[in-house]
Amino acid sequence: MKQLLRMTLFGLVLSLATAAVAAEQTITLAVDGMTCSMCPKMVQEAINAVPGVSQCNASYEDKVGTAIVTFEDSVASIDTIISASAQVGYPAQLATQ
Ligand SMILES: [Cu+2]
Numbered sequence: 168m169k170q171l172l173r174m175t176l177f178g179l180v181l182s183l184a185t186a187a188v189a190a191e192q193t194i195t196l197a198v199d200g201m202t203c204s205m206c207p208k209m210v211q212e213a214i215n216a217v218p219g220v221s222q223c224n225a226s227y228e229d230k231v232g233t234a235i236v237t238f239e240d241s242v243a244s245i246d247t248i249i250s251a252s253a254q255v256g257y258p259a260q261l262a263t264q
Pocket residue numbers: 201202203204205206207
């Protein structure tokens with residue numbers, strides 16, 4: 168019981184510490200596999216479903232797929248966002264800017 172309390176307190180302190188350094192980040196992804204105007208909608212839906220993501224704008228213009236994603240970096244990570252896109256059939260990578 169005491170152990171549980173200690174762990175709970177530790178978790179609380181840890182989450183407070185994380186919240187203090189949490190920041191919103193915006194990244195641009197280069198998304199592969201898009202073939203039509205419906206594709207960005209699929210990507211957007213998948214990425215928006217990732218906890219911590221507040222905004223995702225995907226587009227397919229001139230045969231180039233991109234996604235601009237804003238997320239809370241204490242909740243979501245670039246890796247989870249990229250794998251969400253890959254899971255629906257659109258492998259993505261961080262675009263070099
Ligand atoms: Cu499509």
